[in-house]
Amino acid sequence: MEIINIALVIIGGLVFFLGVISRRIREWNFSEPFAALIVGVLLSSAGFDILDLKLLNPRILEEAARLSLAVGVMGVALRVPSSYIIKNWRSIAAMLGIVMPFMWIMNSLLVYWLLDFNFLTALLLGAIMTPTDPILAVSIVSGQLAKDKLPERLRDLISVESGSNDGLAYPFVLLPILWMAHRPEKALNHWVINTLFWEVGAAVILGALIGYTAGHILRKAQSKKTINESSYVAYTLSLTFLTLGGIKLIGSDGILAVFVAGAFFSATSTEKERRDEKRVVEGSDRFFTIPIFTLLGLALPWQEWGKLGLEGLMLALLILILHRTPILFSIKPLVPNLKNSLDVLFTGWFGPIGVAALYYARLSMRQTGIEELWPVVSLVICMSIVLHGITATYFTKLYGKYNPEKSGNE
Template identity: 60%
Template sequence: MEETINIVLVIIGGLVFFLGVVSEVIKKLNFSEPIAALLFGVLLSSAVSGVFNPDVWSHTLLEEVARLAVAVGVMGVALRVPFSYTRKHWKSVALMLILTMPFRWIASSVLIYWITGFGFTVSLLIGAIVTPTDPILTLSVVSGKLAEKNLPGRLRHFLLTESGSNEGLAYLFVILPILLMTLKPAEALSRWTVHTLLWEISFSIILGAAAGYISGRMLRSAKSKGTIDSSSYYSYCLALTLLVLGGVKLLKGEGILAVFAAGTIFSMVSTEEERHEEEHVVEGVDRFFMVPIFTLLGLVLPWQEWAKLGWEGLILAFLILLLHRLPILLFTRSFIPDIRNNPDMLFAGWFGPVGIGAFYYSQVSMRHTGIMEIWPVVSLIICMSIFLHGVTATPFTKLYGKHTLQKPEYSKEKTEDQKSRLQNKEHFKVKSLQEVLKR
């Protein structure tokens, strides 16, 4: 056991180090870090080299690891997006969630029902599992030098905020089919309305927001009194994530949504200087948690079950990725202020990746229902999303920049983004100089 743990530490640490060194090179090659981590997991799996045997791992372990990774991802999104954007553009995000999430759920469920032949309720459950947009994969698309150069901050922040908020809200859609399978219809709807909507969702948002506000105030007080240094600050954000995730779950709430609410309010309370530090922390933490979770995913892929799905499984996965966002955005774009043109609509419609959130919700669903057929379908959709969105991120980002930001009517938006990035760089230069002078 000790030897296995040491092997895991060496492998994960080495991969994180390597991907950190060549991250920009990978993007230029139309590749992505999640793809690299996933392939590395496949290489280590029992299906290839046999270094690890995931068959002995419990679903509880996989569920909890995925839950932690999703929580870190949504906290990262909440801290990365400026609260000034959230305050001014909340309407776009809210309309995106209200108008598109139900459609994505129903569209995916219909495709699953039509192609796989699963029962209606099971199809609704799998459709709900693949509904949320993954914040970790979205972050890999809209972050980095290439994205900052070619995508306006408005669009990058819009996609990040939407991915962070719908990851927790997806619980509403996932739990309804589970309740319908385990309870009488009237009892299921009553429990979904009273317990899920009012307690697990609404109260979790309130608890998370309160935790974010209190922790933000405590941090400002500590900084003003000089009782916290930079190294303590780095652990502060991660500690807040763990505190809210575990605390809300103990109260039978939805921890992931609470974490996003906590991060959003924490960012609101923070000063501009603190927010820049938050972004600096998030970049490292996101990468550190992203690599292990996608490596783990590669280890547990159900190859034999995929073979049984055949071509129908591949067709299903592709159709879901193609149709669960684009059609609804085509009809609702005029209602969403941040979707200003066709390139915005096409980019936001395509980049709705399915990732670790679906991994987590699939484990939750199998624990509640005992339906193991969920995982082969969900995992195939996740993997196709990782590959398709990973290899198209660079060319589509360049194409967006070529056809949108180069036009005169968008020059003002591009100039504002460049000015903001320049201010951030100057901030870090001043901050580094201050640290040197203190020593």
């Protein structure tokens, strides 16, 4: 119990402190995930050795990442107007149908080229690092500076992509895992029937039903005045956990279902209600975001990083530079929301890798027993947190300076 109480004091104090100075952090070209990561490192054996993650449940990192990811994608779904997805379906389809597979292939090729992994393991690592992290992405495209300097179409595109591709990354991750365990024909049959049709397809359908039904119930409760304000503000957080747990219990993709449920729930809300819902989830998001990055700092494999050497650092940097920008330049005419090269450069660079990769890495390690996944993925995550954290404010100001539209909101 002592270790749990120490963790509660540290995490609670950190959430409190970072909340008090949240504006200052952005002014210092810092980000809350970056600050939480540093605190985790200082608490670990690499720092003052105050908290040992090994004394806690071995699955705590995976489950904490799953909860943080669910809250993050729900926040994205509530943040973006429901009409945006319908009006901008071409841009979203291109980002998910073309850019996402390219990211998987590019990541895998870089891993296979630079590190000593077989092809299937390289494919698995590439898939793990494919999804854009909604928590890190939102920290980049939210706040007054982003509203003033970035076009709304760009902020919404990055948000929707980061929220939707986290759940859609699951089939990419599972395919190499199935190939490792079964013959190619059996693995492919299982992947198409179980993964695509059931785990992805059912998640979309059931998530839509849950979100629409939850919105309809809330409207009824409001019309009959059976719900008070204190219950209303917790409604979306309850919807997040209900969807995540319920869909997972039937063996489907809970993360994807949460995003779809949030989008359909948001479609039933008025603008004022959406703002209230967003504030609730944003507050919850901070409470889940800071602990997960602190836990990441506690779990960093320093010795294994040393073994990766210069090749590991090169891999992390090349993935961040190459896995999005080249393909975005190639398909720019297919993405109407990207109107100029500045849009492509900004969107290409800010495709952060974070909690989604952490979750899929721990899930894959549990299913395959390949411990070597963690040093690679954690190094890329930390590189993303650091580089995207320190460049977010500067690059946003730079975009605003050279943006031909000269307007944050269109």
